[in-house]
Every structure is written in structure tokens, then in C-alpha cells.
Amino acid sequence: MADELNIPTHRWYQKRNHIALAKEDFSRQYIYDSGIQKIDAWINSQPWGNPIPYLFANDEQGAWYDPSDLTTLFQDTAGTTPVTAAGQTVARMDDKSGNGNHATQPTAAARPTYQTDGTYRWLSFDGVDDTMGTSAFIQTGGGFYAAHGFNVLSEGGNAAAGDSFGSLRNVDRESVGWRSSGTYQYGSRLRVSGGVSYITSFTITGGTGSFGNNYVGDGWHDGLTLNARLSNGQSSSLAAEEIATGTPRVLTLVNDSNYMFFGGIFRDGPPPPSDTRDQVQQYLADKTGVTL
Amino acid sequence: MRLTIAVPQAHIDIANHYAMALGYSEADGLTYRNPSWQDAQGNLYAVASLPIGVNFVGAATSPLVRPEWDGEEVIDMTKASQAQALVTLWAAADETDAPQSKPDQITAILGLSGQEAISAMGLTPVPQDEELP
Numbered sequence: 001m002a003d004e005l006n007i008p009t010h011r012w013y014q015k016r017n018h019i020a021l022a023k024e025d026f027s028r029q030y031i032y033d034s035g036i037q038k039i040d041a042w043i044n045s046q047p048w049g050n051p052i053p054y055l056f057a058n059d060e061q062g063a064w065y066d067p068s069d070l071t072t073l074f075q076d077t078a079g080t081t082p083v084t085a086a087g088q089t090v091a092r093m094d095d096k097s098g099n100g101n102h103a104t105q106p107t108a109a110a111r112p113t114y115q116t117d118g119t120y121r122w123l124s125f126d127g128v129d130d131t132m133g134t135s136a137f138i139q140t141g142g143g144f145y146a147a148h149g150f151n152v153l154s155e156g157g158n159a160a161a162g163d164s165f166g167s168l169r170n171v172d173r174e175s176v177g178w179r180s181s182g183t184y185q186y187g188s189r190l191r192v193s194g195g196v197s198y199i200t201s202f203t204i205t206g207g208t209g210s211f212g213n214n215y216v217g218d219g220w221h222d223g224l225t226l227n228a229r230l231s232n233g234q235s236s237s238l239a240a241e242e243i244a245t246g247t248p249r250v251l252t253l254v255n256d257s258n259y260m261f262f263g264g265i266f267r268d269g270p271p272p273p274s275d276t277r278d279q280v281q282q283y284l285a286d287k288t289g290v291t292l
Numbered sequence: 293m294r295l296t297i298a299v300p301q302a303h304i305d306i307a308n309h310y311a312m313a314l315g316y317s318e319a320d321g322l323t324y325r326n327p328s329w330q331d332a333q334g335n336l337y338a339v340a341s342l343p344i345g346v347n348f349v350g351a352a353t354s355p356l357v358r359p360e361w362d363g364e365e366v367i368d369m370t371k372a373s374q375a376q377a378l379v380t381l382w383a384a385a386d387e388t389d390a391p392q393s394k395p396d397q398i399t400a401i402l403g404l405s406g407q408e409a410i411s412a413m414g415l416t417p418v419p420q421d422e423e424l425p
Contacts, residue, residue, distance in 0.1 A: 106317065107319045109311065110340070113343060127406055128296065128407065129325075
């Protein structure tokens with residue numbers, strides 16, 4: 001494309017590509033008429049346009065799930081039968097971070113379904129028993145960072161299991177990202193209880209979301225504070241204690257909220273800087289149909 | 293089409309053999325796990341909800357045959373048949389009220405969303421011990 005470098009965007013992934021246009025510039029309208037989503041999609045396809053690969057460029061442990069990429073979705077856990085159409089169940093969603101932390105669900109009845117409205121693509125969890133998980137890999141000793149695009153349509157029945165993306169499950173529970181429970185007001189949460197010598201238990205309130213709305217939520221622990229942020233502008237932080245280390249934990253995608261998952265990442269260790277978090281938030285907002 | 297099934301706590305084991313008999317692998321023996329739902333009397337149930345194909349109900353209500361994948365005979369077909377005998381199936385298109393879950397019955401509802409079906413069965417989530425600040 002000869003005019004690639006002249007494409008202005010609302011993005012800031014790479015400032016050299018952001019060229020401000022005068023308000024009356026006719027090309028501004030041309031771009032909108034052409035479809036900003038197409039431009040976004042093109043930007044995301046460029047090596048400089050997608051911030052997520054940089055999160056794992058130095059072999060950081062974690063996972064990146066992108067249900068808009070059909071090449072990562074399979075109807076079987078072995079990854080041999082691809083998902084090709086809306087309504088098909090998803091037994092496996094490949095991790096695009098390069099860590100091989102693929103999310104799977106071997107039990108047929110507990111698999112989410114792939115859905116699309118023609119523009120956006122997501123996994124639909126039924127709010128009863130659907131869930132996906134990884135093998136244990138998360139240590140969280142040096143902090144963590146999680147972000148995801150989602151829509152909680154309604155809370156599931158098992159309130160204590162109403163965690164969304166980033167729920168780490170073992171004997172103990174740690175939840176990062178967004179948590180839906182009763183009042184749907186928990187933004188990020190870490191909780192370790194029982195049998196751990198360095199028990200850490202703290203919760204932060206991330207404000208109030210609304211069922212049926214799309215959001216991007218992210219949470220991070222930087223060694224000093226536990227933070228949560230929602231794309232409606234609400235955020236909060238709390239002085240944090242040491243995060244439990246030791247037995248690696250699994251990453252669980254949703255438990256029983258009736259939930260749309262548009263994509264997300266989890267990274268173990270220190271969180272990325274704020275500008276990178278903003279870039280990831282924007283990237284996921286584009287995947288989720290959220291305007292920041 | 294979505295099918296939602298509520299299994300009384302006492303019948304979870306045989307229901308999982310039934311699920312394997314209709315399923316694709318030994319992993320389907322974990323279809324019913326935590327009995328995290330209850331009826332008005334406090335009886336506990338495990339619930340599963342899944343999209344099904346057009347042939348599923350026919351297979352589920354016909355004499356059960358050990359699936360090809362079960363060469364090692366993991367499935368106890370006697371238990372699977374016991375569970376099958378307990379099933380009460382109701383479809384949203386039926387002109388009757390939805391059956392209420394009972395401790396001696398496996399209740400299956402066809403054609404509603406998972407959460408709608410659970411509500412129609414008269415089930416509510418079991419309160420969790422975990423406190424929320």
C-alpha cells in the first residue's frame with residue numbers, strides 16, 4: 001500500500017504512524033467511510049501494530065488467547081479438528097504467546113461455543129458448567145499482569161466460582177482481571193487461603209460494571225500494589241503483600257458466568273509499563289468493540 | 293439446540309457413566325461434578341448444559357451401546373442404564389409445565405438456555421462459604 005504511512009489512526013502503538021489531520025481534511029471522512037475497523041484490523045496485522053507479542057519477547061511465562069483467530073480454535077483437545085463455524089464447541093484454544101499454555105476442556109458438556117456476529121468473534125460460556133483451563137504454570141511470585149475483553153451476560157449459579165478470565169484455581173484461589181459475583185463489582189482479586197504459610201488475602205473493588213455490556217478489564221500486581229481497571233474508566237488499587245509462590249497454578253478461563261470472551265492475555269512476573277498496558281487495552285478494545 | 297441436565301447428588305456416579313456412554317472419551321466421566329445447585333428442600337444437584345445435535349436425544353433414549361472408544365471398558369453399562377432409566381425429558385415446545393427437579397429423577401430440559409432451564413427446574417445456586425468483603 002503506497003499510502004500506508006499516511007494512514008492516521010486513533011492508536012499510539014507506533015507514533016511515527018500517527019499523523020494528525022486537520023479537521024476539515026477530506027481524507028478523515030474517507031477513512032471513516034472506509035471502515036475504521038478494517039484499518040484497525042490492518043494495523044493489528046502489522047508487526048508494529050500489535051503490542052502483545054512484545055509482552056513475551058523475552059520468554060516471559062504466560063498465555064495469549066485470541067478467539068478471533070480461527071486457526072487457534074479446535075473442536076478436539078488434540079488440535080486436529082478446527083473450529084470453522086459459529087455454534088461449534090471449542091475443546092482447545094491455542095496459546096499464541098509461544099509458551100504452549102493452550103486452554104483445553106476435555107469434557108464435552110463443559111466446552112464453550114464459538115460465536116460471531118460477523119464483526120467480532122468470541123467464545124460463549126453458558127453460565128452453567130463451561131470452562132477451559134491450562135496445565136499448571138503460574139507462579140505469580142514476581143507479580144502478574146492480566147487483561148481481557150469480555151461481556152458478562154449474567155452471573156452463573158455458583159457465586160464463588162464466578163470468576164472470569166484470570167482465575168487461578170487449585171486448592172487456593174487467586175483471581176485477576178475481572179470478577180463477577182453477586183453485585184458484579186470486583187475488579188481484581190488475589191486470595192490465597194489454607195495451608196499456605198505466607199497467606200495473602202486482599203481484594204480490591206474495581207467499581208461497578210453492567211451485565212450485558214462489553215468491557216476490557218485488566219489487573220496487575222507490581223510488588224507494591226494490586227491494581228484493577230475497567231474500560232468504563234473505573235479503577236482502583238490496593239497496597240499489596242507478597243504474592244504466594246510455590247506450587248504452580250493453572251489458568252482458568254471462566255467458571256460459570258454466562259460470559260463472552262473476546263480474548264485476553266496473562267503474563268507471569270512483573271507487569272509491563274503503563275504505556276504498554278494502555279496499548280494492550282486498546283488492542284483488546286478493538287477486539288471487543290469497546291471505545292475507550 | 294441446548295440440553296440442560298440436573299442430576300441429584302446421589303446419582304452423580306451413574307450419571308457420569310451415562311455421559312460417557314453418550315460421549316467421546318473418558319473425560320466425559322467428569323460431566324457432573326460439584327453439586328452446586330439445590331431445590332427448595334435443600335437437595336443438591338450437579339448440572340451440565342451443552343449444545344446437542346439432532347441425533348443426540350434419540351441416542352440418549354435408545355438402548356445404550358458401548359461406544360467404540362471404550363475398548364478398555366471403562367464405562368459401567370449397568371450404571372449407565374440405571375441413570376438412563378431415571379431421566380425425565382421435557383422440551384420447551386411441550387405444552388406442559390417444566391418438571392421440577394427431584395432427588396429420584398434426572399431432569400433434562402431441551403430448548404432453553406442453561407440458566408433458563410435451571411430456573412425452570414426450580415433450582416437455585418447453593419450459597420458459598422467464601423466470604424466477600
